[in-house]
Amino acid sequence: MAVRAQVSDSVQDYAKAIWSLSRRSAEPVSTSAIAERIHVSAASASAMVKRLESMGLAVRRPYHGVSLTPAGERVALEVIRHHRLLELYLAEALGMPWDRVHEEAEVLEHAISPELSELIAAKLGNPTHDPHGDPIPTSEFEINEPPTRAMSDLEPGTRGVLVRVSDSDPAMLRYLAGRGIAPGDGFEVLDREPFDGPLTVRFGDEEHVLGGTLTQAMRTLTA
Amino acid sequence: MAVRAQVSDSVQDYAKAIWSLSRRSAEPVSTSAIAERIHVSAASASAMVKRLESMGLAVRRPYHGVSLTPAGERVALEVIRHHRLLELYLAEALGMPWDRVHEEAEVLEHAISPELSELIAAKLGNPTHDPHGDPIPTSEFEINEPPTRAMSDLEPGTRGVLVRVSDSDPAMLRYLAGRGIAPGDGFEVLDREPFDGPLTVRFGDEEHVLGGTLTQAMRTLTA
DNA sequence: CAGGGGATTTAGTCACGCCTAAAATCTGCT
DNA sequence: AGCAGATTTTAGGCGTGACTAAATCCCCTG
Numbered sequence: 001m002a003v004r005a006q007v008s009d010s011v012q013d014y015a016k017a018i019w020s021l022s023r024r025s026a027e028p029v030s031t032s033a034i035a036e037r038i039h040v041s042a043a044s045a046s047a048m049v050k051r052l053e054s055m056g057l058a059v060r061r062p063y064h065g066v067s068l069t070p071a072g073e074r075v076a077l078e079v080i081r082h083h084r085l086l087e088l089y090l091a092e093a094l095g096m097p098w099d100r101v102h103e104e105a106e107v108l109e110h111a112i113s114p115e116l117s118e119l120i121a122a123k124l125g126n127p128t129h130d131p132h133g134d135p136i137p138t139s140e141f142e143i144n145e146p147p148t149r150a151m152s153d154l155e156p157g158t159r160g161v162l163v164r165v166s167d168s169d170p171a172m173l174r175y176l177a178g179r180g181i182a183p184g185d186g187f188e189v190l191d192r193e194p195f196d197g198p199l200t201v202r203f204g205d206e207e208h209v210l211g212g213t214l215t216q217a218m219r220t221l222t223a
Numbered sequence: 224m225a226v227r228a229q230v231s232d233s234v235q236d237y238a239k240a241i242w243s244l245s246r247r248s249a250e251p252v253s254t255s256a257i258a259e260r261i262h263v264s265a266a267s268a269s270a271m272v273k274r275l276e277s278m279g280l281a282v283r284r285p286y287h288g289v290s291l292t293p294a295g296e297r298v299a300l301e302v303i304r305h306h307r308l309l310e311l312y313l314a315e316a317l318g319m320p321w322d323r324v325h326e327e328a329e330v331l332e333h334a335i336s337p338e339l340s341e342l343i344a345a346k347l348g349n350p351t352h353d354p355h356g357d358p359i360p361t362s363e364f365e366i367n368e369p370p371t372r373a374m375s376d377l378e379p380g381t382r383g384v385l386v387r388v389s390d391s392d393p394a395m396l397r398y399l400a401g402r403g404i405a406p407g408d409g410f411e412v413l414d415r416e417p418f419d420g421p422l423t424v425r426f427g428d429e430e431h432v433l434g435g436t437l438t439q440a441m442r443t444l445t446a
Numbered sequence: 447c448a449g450g451g452g453a454t455t456t457a458g459t460c461a462c463g464c465c466t467a468a469a470a471t472c473t474g475c476t
Numbered sequence: 477a478g479c480a481g482a483t484t485t486t487a488g489g490c491g492t493g494a495c496t497a498a499a500t501c502c503c504c505t506g
Contacts, residue, residue: 231463271464
């Protein structure tokens with residue numbers, strides 16, 4: 001354990017991916033899920049996960065999945081704190097459009113020092129949540145994040161809040177923005193067609209019909 | 224030429240180093256000078272310079288030195304623009320201490336997108352010079368930078384302005400700050416001892432005796 | 447309970463960017 | 477001119493993190 005190789009940007013990305021995917025279900029995370037999220041081949045993901053394990057950041061059950069150790073979770077939460085603080089700062093302090101903020105933060109999260117991260121947090125008034133309702137890990141890397149559900153999984157009649165779009169896909173965010181929908185908005189699912197069919201969802205007074213690919217990416221917080 | 228392998232962070236660092244070293248004299252830049260500046264072995268610098276040449280960013284005269292092509296200069300000026308804008312922004316907008324700003328910008332300069340860079344420039348009011356008198360390349364990557372001279376090379380009687388400390392060495396910056404000296408301050412050289420000996424320099428009403436290592440790192444703009 | 451399909455891991459490569467050691471080249475001095 | 481010493485380049489390696497192809501494993505179905 002803890003073979004003291006230092007934590008590279010890539011290792012941080014893997015820790016972050018495993019952490020996020022863990023939120024989705026109680027199961028250990030599969031290699032292919034990680035590969036898809038990082039945009040990497042399954043073979044590469046398998047090799048990197050093995051490396052995380054050798055560093056003491058993850059525990060692997062070969063062929064069955066992986067989960068983070070407390071040390072691994074710490075790494076993930078540090079990156080996620082940086083990421084969410086940066087998103088907030090870029091949008092609020094610099095006026096960067098919301099659909100561009102994620103991509104920029106994805107790179108900067110690895111580049112900012114702990115000192116800069118805390119300066120930014122202080123400038124923002126040490127926020128505990130981003131404007132969409134996502135919590136921001138504390139500077140001690142603790143978080144209490146209620147699990148989110150994909151909108152595509154919700155039954156008609158369910159009410160909730162759209163919290164984020166997976167990977168903050170800029171095209172999806174722009175499409176939604178064009179229809180007057182943004183993270184942070186409340187909604188009610190009115191109808192669901194079978195076979196991954198479109199959902200009819202009410203946001204405010206407007207009804208929208210949203211396709212399966214889109215609603216699978218929309219993470220929601222339900223009552 | 225221009226094998227359009229993309230310009231990695233390392234390649235950017237080499238371009239920046241060659242550009243800065245070129246300012247010091249008209250000669251092409253030696254491998255060992257680059258190696259020392261990047262903190263890398265001469266063999267590594269030699270190999271990377273060859274790579275820059277294959278990308279069309281530099282021209283090499285083996286065993287005699289290297290200089291940038293217009294394309295290489297463009298790369299260097301883009302990084303330098305990012306660097307100086309970031310230094311300014313970190314200090315002014317976020318209150319980061321001046322002796323920490325350089326190190327942070329050294330990393331971030333490779334991570335920010337052109338869009339973010341321009342947002343930062345706009346927030347700063349599109350500055351053309353940093354507070355020390357160093358010019359900032361324009362967004363079209365043009366610059367008119369008068370060559371600086373090491374303070375150690377100045378004759379007694381010379382007046383000028385301290386513009387920067389090489390590599391913004393934090394220890395040197397802190398030492399100078401402790402004596403009330405900062406980049407941007409005017410001075411007059413009063414006396415110089417031979418054999419790399421200490422200089423006596425007047426800053427404002429105070430006289431200071433400064434050692435050779437320090438004055439070699441202090442870049443100045445003289446009348 | 448055997449076979450097959452899908453997921454996972456292993457095996458073998460590659461590019462990048464660094465290293466040390468050794469060979470090649472240049473320069474200055476006699 | 478020729479040699480010594482310094483600089484530069486070449487040769488050979490290493491770690492990281494990606495890839496494809498091939499082998500292996502898990503589990504579901506017949």
